[in-house]
Amino acid sequence: MNKYVEKLYAIAGKETRLIIGLMSGTSLDGLDVALCRITGYGKETALELLQFDTTPYTDEFRNRIREVFAKREVDQQLLTGLHAVVGRTHGGLVNEMLAAWGVPNHEVDLLASHGQTVYHAPQSLTGNLEYPNSTLQIGDGDHVAVTTGIITVSDFRQKHVAAGGEGAPLAAYGDHLLFTDGLETRILLNIGGIANFTCLPAGNIGMPCFATDVGPGNTLMDQYMQAVMGQAMDKDAAIASAGVVNRPLLDTLLSHDFFALPFPKTTGPELFNLQYLADAQHKAGTVGLSKHDVMATLCAFSASAIVQAVNRVMEPHRQVKVYISGGGLHNPLLVRFIKEGLPGVSVLSFDELGLVPDAKEAALFALLANETVAGDAIHVNGIMNSPAVCMGKISFPE
Numbered sequence: 001m002n003k004y005v006e007k008l009y010a011i012a013g014k015e016t017r018l019i020i021g022l023m024s025g026t027s028l029d030g031l032d033v034a035l036c037r038i039t040g041y042g043k044e045t046a047l048e049l050l051q052f053d054t055t056p057y058t059d060e061f062r063n064r065i066r067e068v069f070a071k072r073e074v075d076q077q078l079l080t081g082l083h084a085v086v087g088r089t090h091g092g093l094v095n096e097m098l099a100a101w102g103v104p105n106h107e108v109d110l111l112a113s114h115g116q117t118v119y120h121a122p123q124s125l126t127g128n129l130e131y132p133n134s135t136l137q138i139g140d141g142d143h144v145a146v147t148t149g150i151i152t153v154s155d156f157r158q159k160h161v162a163a164g165g166e167g168a169p170l171a172a173y174g175d176h177l178l179f180t181d182g183l184e185t186r187i188l189l190n191i192g193g194i195a196n197f198t199c200l201p202a203g204n205i206g207m208p209c210f211a212t213d214v215g216p217g218n219t220l221m222d223q224y225m226q227a228v229m230g231q232a233m234d235k236d237a238a239i240a241s242a243g244v245v246n247r248p249l250l251d252t253l254l255s256h257d258f259f260a261l262p263f264p265k266t267t268g269p270e271l272f273n274l275q276y277l278a279d280a281q282h283k284a285g286t287v288g289l290s291k292h293d294v295m296a297t298l299c300a301f302s303a304s305a306i307v308q309a310v311n312r313v314m315e316p317h318r319q320v321k322v323y324i325s326g327g328g329l330h331n332p333l334l335v336r337f338i339k340e341g342l343p344g345v346s347v348l349s350f351d352e353l354g355l356v357p358d359a360k361e362a363a364l365f366a367l368l369a370n371e372t373v374a375g376d377a378i379h380v381n382g383i384m385n386s387p388a389v390c391m392g393k394i395s396f397p398e
Protein backbone atom coordinates (compact mmCIF):
# COMPACT_ATOMS: atom_id res chain seq x y z
CA MET A 1 0.00 0.00 0.00
CA ASN A 2 1.22 3.55 -0.71
CA LYS A 3 2.61 4.81 2.62
CA TYR A 4 0.51 7.98 2.38
CA VAL A 5 -2.70 6.01 1.82
CA GLU A 6 -1.79 4.13 4.98
CA LYS A 7 -1.02 7.38 6.80
CA LEU A 8 -4.26 8.96 5.65
CA TYR A 9 -6.19 5.91 6.82
CA ALA A 10 -4.58 6.22 10.24
CA ILE A 11 -5.33 9.96 10.37
CA ALA A 12 -8.96 9.29 9.47
CA GLY A 13 -9.24 6.88 12.38
CA LYS A 14 -7.75 9.22 15.00
CA GLU A 15 -9.93 10.75 17.68
CA THR A 16 -8.18 14.11 17.37
CA ARG A 17 -6.45 15.64 14.35
CA LEU A 18 -4.09 18.60 14.03
CA ILE A 19 -5.21 20.47 10.91
CA ILE A 20 -4.04 23.72 9.38
CA GLY A 21 -6.63 25.80 7.50
CA LEU A 22 -5.50 28.36 4.93
CA MET A 23 -7.56 31.17 3.50
CA SER A 24 -6.68 33.90 1.07
CA GLY A 25 -9.82 35.79 0.21
CA THR A 26 -11.03 38.40 -2.21
CA SER A 27 -9.27 41.22 -0.32
CA LEU A 28 -5.83 39.90 -1.36
CA ASP A 29 -4.48 41.22 1.94
CA GLY A 30 -2.57 38.12 2.90
CA LEU A 31 -2.68 34.46 3.87
CA ASP A 32 -4.66 33.50 6.97
CA VAL A 33 -3.21 30.44 8.71
CA ALA A 34 -5.18 28.69 11.46
CA LEU A 35 -3.75 25.74 13.35
CA CYS A 36 -6.67 23.75 14.75
CA ARG A 37 -7.14 20.75 16.95
CA ILE A 38 -10.24 19.01 15.70
CA THR A 39 -11.87 16.25 17.67
CA GLY A 40 -14.51 13.98 16.15
CA TYR A 41 -16.50 14.74 13.03
CA GLY A 42 -20.03 15.61 11.92
CA LYS A 43 -22.33 16.95 14.63
CA GLU A 44 -19.81 15.76 17.24
CA THR A 45 -17.02 17.99 15.90
CA ALA A 46 -15.12 20.15 18.40
CA LEU A 47 -12.68 22.70 17.04
CA GLU A 48 -10.00 24.36 19.13
CA LEU A 49 -7.97 27.16 17.57
CA LEU A 50 -4.37 26.66 18.75
CA GLN A 51 -2.64 29.35 16.68
CA PHE A 52 -3.69 31.95 14.15
CA ASP A 53 -1.85 34.56 12.14
CA THR A 54 -2.06 36.42 8.85
CA THR A 55 1.02 36.94 6.72
CA PRO A 56 0.50 40.07 4.63
CA TYR A 57 1.29 39.67 0.94
CA THR A 58 4.14 41.69 -0.47
CA ASP A 59 3.06 44.37 -2.94
CA GLU A 60 4.88 42.47 -5.66
CA PHE A 61 2.98 39.21 -5.00
CA ARG A 62 -0.36 41.02 -4.67
CA ASN A 63 0.20 42.86 -7.94
CA ARG A 64 1.01 39.64 -9.75
CA ILE A 65 -2.28 38.11 -8.55
CA ARG A 66 -4.13 41.30 -9.50
CA GLU A 67 -3.00 40.79 -13.10
CA VAL A 68 -5.35 37.80 -13.34
CA PHE A 69 -7.83 38.56 -10.53
CA ALA A 70 -11.50 38.88 -11.47
CA LYS A 71 -10.56 39.73 -15.06
CA ARG A 72 -12.31 38.23 -18.07
CA GLU A 73 -9.19 38.42 -20.21
CA VAL A 74 -5.80 37.41 -18.83
CA ASP A 75 -2.30 36.33 -19.89
CA GLN A 76 -2.63 32.54 -19.78
CA GLN A 77 1.10 32.00 -19.31
CA LEU A 78 0.97 34.17 -16.19
CA LEU A 79 -2.14 32.40 -14.91
CA THR A 80 -0.50 28.99 -15.42
CA GLY A 81 2.68 30.13 -13.68
CA LEU A 82 0.73 31.58 -10.78
CA HIS A 83 -1.09 28.29 -10.21
CA ALA A 84 2.27 26.85 -9.13
CA VAL A 85 3.68 30.04 -7.57
CA VAL A 86 0.66 30.62 -5.31
CA GLY A 87 0.83 26.97 -4.15
CA ARG A 88 4.55 27.20 -3.40
CA THR A 89 4.24 30.60 -1.75
CA HIS A 90 1.41 29.43 0.49
CA GLY A 91 3.40 26.30 1.36
CA GLY A 92 6.46 28.42 2.19
CA LEU A 93 4.40 30.72 4.41
CA VAL A 94 3.04 27.68 6.28
CA ASN A 95 6.60 26.45 6.85
CA GLU A 96 7.59 29.85 8.25
CA MET A 97 4.53 30.03 10.47
CA LEU A 98 5.03 26.50 11.86
CA ALA A 99 8.68 27.28 12.61
CA ALA A 100 7.65 30.47 14.44
CA TRP A 101 5.10 28.54 16.47
CA GLY A 102 7.61 25.77 17.24
CA VAL A 103 5.42 23.09 15.67
CA PRO A 104 7.29 20.50 13.55
CA ASN A 105 5.62 19.94 10.15
CA HIS A 106 5.44 16.20 10.70
CA GLU A 107 3.16 16.71 13.72
CA VAL A 108 0.48 18.27 11.51
CA ASP A 109 -1.99 15.70 10.17
CA LEU A 110 -3.55 17.68 7.33
CA LEU A 111 -3.38 20.99 5.56
CA ALA A 112 -6.61 22.45 4.16
CA SER A 113 -5.79 24.91 1.39
CA HIS A 114 -8.43 27.16 -0.13
CA GLY A 115 -6.08 28.69 -2.71
CA GLN A 116 -6.79 32.00 -4.37
CA THR A 117 -10.05 32.61 -6.20
CA VAL A 118 -9.21 34.27 -9.50
CA TYR A 119 -12.64 34.15 -11.11
CA HIS A 120 -16.11 33.33 -9.85
CA ALA A 121 -18.72 32.83 -12.54
CA PRO A 122 -22.17 31.78 -11.33
CA GLN A 123 -24.81 31.71 -14.07
CA SER A 124 -26.44 34.70 -12.38
CA LEU A 125 -23.36 36.71 -13.39
CA THR A 126 -22.66 35.28 -16.83
CA GLY A 127 -26.28 34.81 -17.95
CA ASN A 128 -24.90 31.96 -20.08
CA LEU A 129 -26.87 28.79 -19.39
CA GLU A 130 -24.69 26.70 -21.70
CA TYR A 131 -22.05 26.73 -18.95
CA PRO A 132 -22.74 25.58 -15.41
CA ASN A 133 -21.97 27.73 -12.39
CA SER A 134 -18.20 27.83 -12.31
CA THR A 135 -15.38 29.11 -10.16
CA LEU A 136 -11.58 28.95 -10.31
CA GLN A 137 -9.12 28.81 -7.43
CA ILE A 138 -5.37 28.66 -8.09
CA GLY A 139 -2.46 27.57 -5.89
CA ASP A 140 -2.27 23.89 -6.69
CA GLY A 141 -2.43 21.47 -3.74
CA ASP A 142 0.44 19.32 -5.00
CA HIS A 143 2.78 22.29 -4.68
CA VAL A 144 1.53 22.96 -1.15
CA ALA A 145 1.99 19.29 -0.18
CA VAL A 146 5.46 18.98 -1.68
CA THR A 147 6.59 22.30 -0.15
CA THR A 148 5.35 21.47 3.35
CA GLY A 149 5.56 17.67 3.47
CA ILE A 150 1.97 17.69 4.80
CA ILE A 151 -0.94 15.82 3.19
CA THR A 152 -3.00 18.59 1.64
CA VAL A 153 -6.70 18.86 0.88
CA SER A 154 -7.37 21.62 -1.66
CA ASP A 155 -9.67 22.95 -4.37
CA PHE A 156 -12.80 22.56 -2.25
CA ARG A 157 -15.23 24.49 -4.41
CA GLN A 158 -15.31 22.25 -7.51
CA LYS A 159 -17.22 19.41 -5.80
CA HIS A 160 -19.85 21.90 -4.63
CA VAL A 161 -20.32 23.08 -8.21
CA ALA A 162 -20.22 19.52 -9.60
CA ALA A 163 -23.03 18.56 -7.22
CA GLY A 164 -25.23 21.51 -8.22
CA GLY A 165 -24.07 24.41 -6.01
CA GLU A 166 -22.44 27.70 -6.94
CA GLY A 167 -19.14 26.81 -5.24
CA ALA A 168 -19.82 29.18 -2.31
CA PRO A 169 -20.39 30.07 0.44
CA LEU A 170 -18.79 26.97 1.93
CA ALA A 171 -18.70 28.43 5.43
CA ALA A 172 -22.26 27.13 5.73
CA TYR A 173 -21.02 23.62 6.43
CA GLY A 174 -18.79 24.51 9.37
CA ASP A 175 -21.26 27.08 10.67
CA HIS A 176 -24.00 24.46 10.60
CA LEU A 177 -21.93 21.84 12.43
CA LEU A 178 -20.32 24.11 15.03
CA PHE A 179 -22.69 26.98 15.74
CA THR A 180 -26.28 25.81 15.36
CA ASP A 181 -28.19 26.51 18.58
CA GLY A 182 -31.42 24.93 19.68
CA LEU A 183 -32.92 28.14 21.07
CA GLU A 184 -31.33 31.07 19.23
CA THR A 185 -31.70 31.91 15.53
CA ARG A 186 -28.31 33.16 14.39
CA ILE A 187 -26.99 35.01 11.40
CA LEU A 188 -23.24 34.51 11.09
CA LEU A 189 -22.12 37.46 8.98
CA ASN A 190 -18.62 37.48 7.50
CA ILE A 191 -17.49 40.79 6.06
CA GLY A 192 -14.45 40.09 3.89
CA GLY A 193 -14.00 41.43 0.39
CA ILE A 194 -17.51 40.13 -0.20
CA ALA A 195 -20.06 39.96 2.60
CA ASN A 196 -21.83 36.68 3.15
CA PHE A 197 -23.87 35.11 5.93
CA THR A 198 -25.10 31.80 7.18
CA CYS A 199 -28.60 31.72 8.64
CA LEU A 200 -28.87 29.15 11.42
CA PRO A 201 -32.49 28.90 12.55
CA ALA A 202 -33.20 27.74 16.09
CA GLY A 203 -34.43 24.18 16.30
CA ASN A 204 -38.18 24.59 16.08
CA ILE A 205 -38.94 27.52 13.76
CA GLY A 206 -39.34 25.44 10.61
CA MET A 207 -36.96 27.44 8.46
CA PRO A 208 -34.02 25.97 6.51
CA CYS A 209 -30.37 26.67 7.24
CA PHE A 210 -28.75 28.41 4.28
CA ALA A 211 -25.74 30.53 3.38
CA THR A 212 -25.57 33.30 0.85
CA ASP A 213 -23.43 36.16 -0.37
CA VAL A 214 -25.18 39.48 0.16
CA GLY A 215 -23.02 41.97 -1.75
CA PRO A 216 -19.76 43.87 -1.38
CA GLY A 217 -18.11 43.84 2.02
CA ASN A 218 -14.82 45.74 1.85
CA THR A 219 -13.94 45.16 -1.78
CA LEU A 220 -15.33 48.37 -3.30
CA MET A 221 -13.96 50.52 -0.49
CA ASP A 222 -10.55 48.83 -0.86
CA GLN A 223 -10.51 49.14 -4.64
CA TYR A 224 -11.39 52.84 -4.45
CA MET A 225 -8.79 53.54 -1.75
CA GLN A 226 -6.12 51.76 -3.78
CA ALA A 227 -6.96 53.39 -7.11
CA VAL A 228 -7.77 56.91 -5.95
CA MET A 229 -6.03 57.41 -2.59
CA GLY A 230 -3.01 55.09 -3.07
CA GLN A 231 -3.72 53.27 0.22
CA ALA A 232 -4.56 49.61 0.80
CA MET A 233 -7.68 50.34 2.86
CA ASP A 234 -9.59 53.06 4.67
CA LYS A 235 -8.04 52.25 8.04
CA ASP A 236 -10.59 52.70 10.84
CA ALA A 237 -12.83 54.44 8.26
CA ALA A 238 -10.86 57.67 8.61
CA ILE A 239 -11.76 58.86 5.10
CA ALA A 240 -15.37 57.63 5.00
CA SER A 241 -16.08 59.15 8.43
CA ALA A 242 -15.15 62.58 7.09
CA GLY A 243 -17.64 62.29 4.20
CA VAL A 244 -21.40 62.43 3.78
CA VAL A 245 -23.52 59.62 2.29
CA ASN A 246 -24.93 60.63 -1.09
CA ARG A 247 -28.49 59.28 -1.33
CA PRO A 248 -28.91 59.24 -5.14
CA LEU A 249 -25.61 57.38 -5.56
CA LEU A 250 -26.48 54.95 -2.75
CA ASP A 251 -29.89 54.20 -4.28
CA THR A 252 -28.32 53.61 -7.69
CA LEU A 253 -25.67 51.31 -6.25
CA LEU A 254 -28.42 49.30 -4.56
CA SER A 255 -30.60 49.04 -7.68
CA HIS A 256 -28.70 46.19 -9.39
CA ASP A 257 -30.71 43.02 -10.15
CA PHE A 258 -28.30 40.99 -7.97
CA PHE A 259 -29.98 42.35 -4.84
CA ALA A 260 -33.43 41.14 -5.92
CA LEU A 261 -32.27 37.57 -6.58
CA PRO A 262 -33.59 35.02 -4.07
CA PHE A 263 -31.24 33.45 -1.49
CA PRO A 264 -28.88 31.71 -1.76
CA LYS A 265 -26.74 33.51 -4.33
CA THR A 266 -23.07 34.28 -4.81
CA THR A 267 -21.04 37.09 -6.27
CA GLY A 268 -17.58 38.63 -6.35
CA PRO A 269 -15.40 41.50 -7.56
CA GLU A 270 -16.27 40.36 -11.09
CA LEU A 271 -19.47 42.39 -10.48
CA PHE A 272 -18.56 44.72 -7.61
CA ASN A 273 -15.64 46.69 -9.03
CA LEU A 274 -14.73 50.24 -9.97
CA GLN A 275 -16.62 49.95 -13.26
CA TYR A 276 -19.76 49.20 -11.22
CA LEU A 277 -19.12 52.38 -9.22
CA ALA A 278 -18.37 54.47 -12.34
CA ASP A 279 -21.60 53.28 -14.02
CA ALA A 280 -23.61 54.12 -10.89
CA GLN A 281 -22.01 57.57 -10.57
CA HIS A 282 -22.78 58.30 -14.18
CA LYS A 283 -26.41 57.18 -13.77
CA ALA A 284 -26.88 59.10 -10.51
CA GLY A 285 -25.21 62.24 -11.85
CA THR A 286 -22.60 62.23 -9.05
CA VAL A 287 -19.39 62.04 -11.07
CA GLY A 288 -17.92 65.08 -9.30
CA LEU A 289 -18.54 63.81 -5.76
CA SER A 290 -15.67 64.31 -3.29
CA LYS A 291 -13.50 61.31 -2.41
CA HIS A 292 -14.67 61.41 1.19
CA ASP A 293 -18.34 61.37 0.13
CA VAL A 294 -17.71 58.50 -2.29
CA MET A 295 -16.09 56.50 0.52
CA ALA A 296 -18.92 57.31 2.94
CA THR A 297 -21.42 56.18 0.30
CA LEU A 298 -19.53 52.98 -0.47
CA CYS A 299 -19.46 52.19 3.25
CA ALA A 300 -23.21 52.83 3.46
CA PHE A 301 -23.70 50.67 0.34
CA SER A 302 -22.04 47.62 1.95
CA ALA A 303 -23.97 48.20 5.18
CA SER A 304 -27.34 48.71 3.41
CA ALA A 305 -26.96 45.55 1.32
CA ILE A 306 -26.28 43.63 4.55
CA VAL A 307 -29.17 45.27 6.41
CA GLN A 308 -31.62 44.58 3.57
CA ALA A 309 -30.55 40.93 3.43
CA VAL A 310 -30.84 40.47 7.20
CA ASN A 311 -34.26 42.13 7.16
CA ARG A 312 -35.37 39.72 4.46
CA VAL A 313 -34.44 36.78 6.68
CA MET A 314 -36.11 38.42 9.67
CA GLU A 315 -39.48 39.09 8.02
CA PRO A 316 -41.05 35.90 9.34
CA HIS A 317 -38.92 35.67 12.50
CA ARG A 318 -38.09 38.81 14.44
CA GLN A 319 -35.75 37.22 16.94
CA VAL A 320 -32.25 36.82 15.53
CA LYS A 321 -28.76 37.58 16.71
CA VAL A 322 -26.13 38.70 14.22
CA TYR A 323 -22.50 37.68 14.84
CA ILE A 324 -19.88 39.46 12.74
CA SER A 325 -16.49 38.11 11.61
CA GLY A 326 -14.00 39.13 8.90
CA GLY A 327 -12.02 42.32 8.34
CA GLY A 328 -15.13 44.50 8.11
CA LEU A 329 -15.57 44.07 11.85
CA HIS A 330 -12.59 46.43 12.23
CA ASN A 331 -14.32 49.20 10.23
CA PRO A 332 -16.15 51.23 12.91
CA LEU A 333 -18.34 53.18 10.47
CA LEU A 334 -19.47 50.04 8.67
CA VAL A 335 -20.41 48.37 11.94
CA ARG A 336 -22.20 51.56 13.10
CA PHE A 337 -24.25 51.72 9.88
CA ILE A 338 -25.20 48.04 10.25
CA LYS A 339 -26.26 48.52 13.88
CA GLU A 340 -28.25 51.66 13.01
CA GLY A 341 -29.95 49.78 10.17
CA LEU A 342 -31.02 46.95 12.48
CA PRO A 343 -32.54 48.65 15.53
CA GLY A 344 -33.49 46.20 18.25
CA VAL A 345 -31.30 43.42 16.84
CA SER A 346 -28.27 42.20 18.80
CA VAL A 347 -25.29 42.75 16.52
CA LEU A 348 -22.25 41.14 18.14
CA SER A 349 -18.66 40.18 17.42
CA PHE A 350 -18.01 36.57 16.51
CA ASP A 351 -15.80 36.44 19.62
CA GLU A 352 -19.01 35.83 21.55
CA LEU A 353 -19.21 32.38 19.98
CA GLY A 354 -15.70 31.54 21.13
CA LEU A 355 -13.73 31.85 17.89
CA VAL A 356 -11.38 34.70 16.89
CA PRO A 357 -13.35 36.58 14.19
CA ASP A 358 -10.39 36.96 11.80
CA ALA A 359 -9.60 33.24 12.02
CA LYS A 360 -13.07 31.97 11.26
CA GLU A 361 -12.81 31.27 7.54
CA ALA A 362 -9.38 29.59 7.71
CA ALA A 363 -10.55 27.45 10.65
CA LEU A 364 -13.66 26.42 8.76
CA PHE A 365 -11.57 25.11 5.88
CA ALA A 366 -9.72 22.95 8.40
CA LEU A 367 -13.11 21.59 9.43
CA LEU A 368 -14.02 20.88 5.78
CA ALA A 369 -10.82 18.85 5.36
CA ASN A 370 -11.61 17.00 8.59
CA GLU A 371 -15.03 16.09 7.23
CA THR A 372 -13.54 14.95 3.89
CA VAL A 373 -11.05 12.63 5.54
CA ALA A 374 -12.94 11.44 8.61
CA GLY A 375 -16.58 12.40 8.12
CA ASP A 376 -19.44 11.70 5.80
CA ALA A 377 -21.51 13.78 3.40
CA ILE A 378 -24.61 12.92 5.40
CA HIS A 379 -23.39 15.23 8.22
CA VAL A 380 -23.78 18.28 6.03
CA ASN A 381 -27.22 17.38 4.77
CA GLY A 382 -29.99 19.92 5.21
CA ILE A 383 -28.41 23.17 4.00
CA MET A 384 -30.78 24.80 1.51
CA ASN A 385 -29.50 24.63 -2.10
CA SER A 386 -26.11 23.42 -0.92
CA PRO A 387 -25.34 19.81 -1.83
CA ALA A 388 -24.46 17.29 0.88
CA VAL A 389 -20.90 16.57 -0.19
CA CYS A 390 -17.42 16.15 1.23
CA MET A 391 -15.13 18.49 -0.67
CA GLY A 392 -11.55 18.84 -1.78
CA LYS A 393 -8.80 16.90 -3.53
CA ILE A 394 -6.06 15.09 -1.66
CA SER A 395 -2.38 15.63 -2.49
CA PHE A 396 0.48 13.57 -1.08
CA PRO A 397 3.90 15.13 -0.50
CA GLU A 398 5.68 12.37 -2.47
Ligand SMILES: Nc1ncnc2c1ncn2[C@@H]1O[C@H](COP(=O)(O)OP(=O)(O)OP(=O)(O)O)[C@@H](O)[C@H]1O
Pocket residue numbers: 023024025026027028029190191192193194195218219222233234235236237325326327328330331332361
Ligand atom coordinates in the same frame (compact mmCIF):
# COMPACT_ATOMS: atom_id res chain seq x y z
N1 LIG B 1 -8.77 48.66 10.81
C1 LIG B 1 -9.51 48.52 9.71
N2 LIG B 1 -10.27 49.52 9.25
C2 LIG B 1 -11.02 49.41 8.15
N3 LIG B 1 -11.08 48.27 7.42
C3 LIG B 1 -10.37 47.22 7.83
C4 LIG B 1 -9.54 47.28 9.00
N4 LIG B 1 -8.96 46.06 9.14
C5 LIG B 1 -9.38 45.29 8.11
N5 LIG B 1 -10.23 45.98 7.31
C6 LIG B 1 -10.85 45.52 6.06
O1 LIG B 1 -10.91 44.11 6.03
C7 LIG B 1 -10.30 43.62 4.81
C8 LIG B 1 -9.77 42.25 5.00
O2 LIG B 1 -10.82 41.41 5.37
P1 LIG B 1 -10.73 39.82 5.30
O3 LIG B 1 -9.34 39.42 5.63
O4 LIG B 1 -11.83 39.27 6.11
O5 LIG B 1 -11.00 39.59 3.77
P2 LIG B 1 -10.88 38.28 2.86
O6 LIG B 1 -10.77 37.06 3.72
O7 LIG B 1 -9.83 38.54 1.87
O8 LIG B 1 -12.26 38.30 2.08
P3 LIG B 1 -13.36 37.19 1.65
O9 LIG B 1 -14.09 36.82 2.90
O10 LIG B 1 -14.19 37.96 0.70
O11 LIG B 1 -12.69 36.05 1.03
C9 LIG B 1 -9.27 44.67 4.46
O12 LIG B 1 -8.92 44.64 3.10
C10 LIG B 1 -10.01 45.96 4.87
O13 LIG B 1 -10.86 46.41 3.87
Ligand SMILES: CC(=O)N[C@H]1[C@@H]2OC[C@@H](O2)[C@@H](O)[C@@H]1O[C@H](C)C(=O)O
Pocket residue numbers: 025026117120135167168169170171172192193194195196213266267268361
Ligand atom coordinates in the same frame (compact mmCIF):
# COMPACT_ATOMS: atom_id res chain seq x y z
C1 LIG C 1 -15.74 32.09 -4.89
C2 LIG C 1 -15.18 32.61 -3.61
O1 LIG C 1 -14.00 32.55 -3.38
N1 LIG C 1 -16.08 33.11 -2.74
C3 LIG C 1 -15.69 33.63 -1.44
C4 LIG C 1 -15.81 35.14 -1.44
O2 LIG C 1 -15.38 35.66 -0.19
C5 LIG C 1 -16.54 35.81 0.65
C6 LIG C 1 -17.64 35.25 -0.19
O3 LIG C 1 -17.15 35.52 -1.52
C7 LIG C 1 -17.78 33.72 0.01
O4 LIG C 1 -18.87 33.30 -0.79
C8 LIG C 1 -16.55 32.94 -0.40
O5 LIG C 1 -15.69 32.60 0.65
C9 LIG C 1 -16.09 32.05 1.88
C10 LIG C 1 -14.89 31.62 2.65
C11 LIG C 1 -17.06 30.86 1.77
O6 LIG C 1 -17.06 30.11 0.79
O7 LIG C 1 -17.81 30.68 2.74
